[in-house]
Amino acid sequence: MPLIQWKESYSLKNTVLDTQHKRLFKILNKLYEDFMHGITDLAYESALDNIIAFTKYHFQTEEQIMHKIKHPHSYSHKQEHNRFSDKIHELKNSPGRDTHEKANELIKFLVNWVLHHIVVEDRKIAHH
Ligand SMILES: [Fe+2]
Numbered sequence: 001m002p003l004i005q006w007k008e009s010y011s012l013k014n015t016v017l018d019t020q021h022k023r024l025f026k027i028l029n030k031l032y033e034d035f036m037h038g039i040t041d042l043a044y045e046s047a048l049d050n051i052i053a054f055t056k057y058h059f060q061t062e063e064q065i066m067h068k069i070k071h072p073h074s075y076s077h078k079q080e081h082n083r084f085s086d087k088i089h090e091l092k093n094s095p096g097r098d099t100h101e102k103a104n105e106l107i108k109f110l111v112n113w114v115l116h117h118i119v120v121e122d123r124k125i126a127h128h
């Protein structure tokens with residue numbers, strides 16, 4: 001069972017953004033699958049690097065769109081992206097602790113963030 005499943009109601013009616021959001025779901029479900037099977041340090045590190053690289057790319061896409069359509073909440077939206085990146089980097093740099101515990105924290109953070117951000121914040125881009 002995947003951790004989170006894409007629903008049509010998540011769609012922003014924007015193919016580029018929907019495709020990228022679905023990719024985020026995939027990355028998160030893969031991390032969860034690894035977690036359930038006893039995640040290795042290597043798999044955890046590579047999931048984090050994947051998330052960092054992909055969200056950097058995804059946030060740039062959204063920020064360019066918001067800039068183009070002169071979206072009124074682009075500043076606060078960008079701040080949410082920055083807070084996400086700060087948290088992920090903080091997790092990446094947090095020393096010690098066991099990988100299972102760190103992966104658990106990462107997954108919880110991602111599920112809450114991804115669902116809230118896509119459903120509430122990103123929706124404002126599409127419905128502007
Ligand atoms: Fe997004």
Ligand SMILES: [Fe+2]
Pocket residue numbers: 062077081117121122
């Ligand atoms: Fe966003």
